[in-house]
Amino acid sequence: MAFVVAALVALAAAPIATAGSPNGSYKFVNASGSVTLGGDTTELTSDMIEELGIISKTALQVKNNKVKLDRNAAKKLITKLGKELGVPIETSVKGPKTVTLKKSGSSWKGRTSKPVVVKFSTSYEGEKIEGTLRSHFKVKVRGKKMTLETPITGSVLGYKIEAEAVSKFKR
Numbered sequence: 001m002a003f004v005v006a007a008l009v010a011l012a013a014a015p016i017a018t019a020g021s022p023n024g025s026y027k028f029v030n031a032s033g034s035v036t037l038g039g040d041t042t043e044l045t046s047d048m049i050e051e052l053g054i055i056s057k058t059a060l061q062v063k064n065n066k067v068k069l070d071r072n073a074a075k076k077l078i079t080k081l082g083k084e085l086g087v088p089i090e091t092s093v094k095g096p097k098t099v100t101l102k103k104s105g106s107s108w109k110g111r112t113s114k115p116v117v118v119k120f121s122t123s124y125e126g127e128k129i130e131g132t133l134r135s136h137f138k139v140k141v142r143g144k145k146m147t148l149e150t151p152i153t154g155s156v157l158g159y160k161i162e163a164e165a166v167s168k169f170k171r
Helices: 002-013 046-052 073-085
Strands: 024-037 040-044 060-063 066-068 090-094 098-100 102-104 107-111 116-124 127-135 138-142 145-156 159-170
Antiparallel strands (some): 098 107, 138 145, 145 159
16 A cells, blocks of 8 residues: 555656647758748858858757757857858847646647847948848647747848748657
8 A cells, every 4th residue: 555655656756748739859850941031031041040050950859848049040040151251240149948848639730929139230341231030939749749930020221131941850
């Protein structure tokens, strides 16, 4: 009887795993997207997105139905660009750090209510360059597959920029 009581207490203290829970580790599979700057649109392939370092090579983790966001992906990309140009770029990042997933039919869905905002500034060849990028994140988990949609808006050198990235992961 003591064994049964101890087992019940241990089960009650353990985290509850609901059927079909999205919790786990998701490995990057591929990505696609596009960028529009000054009216010109460029399609981004998975290889281009990987080369730019937009997608982390590490797995995404879902814990307690929350996806941790890599808020610094845009900051890393901007810093990389600055190094290639040989200029330091000051950046700041604000916004949500996670997306909470909620059960919706046979899927789990979530989105950021506020954007992740990256502001940056530098001087290049005597010209002041400033910009802002705003990213929202929309996540859907169905079975062992996760889709992360990231629409991005902003401005650079007075040009309006719009981008969309769709990344796929598998548990």
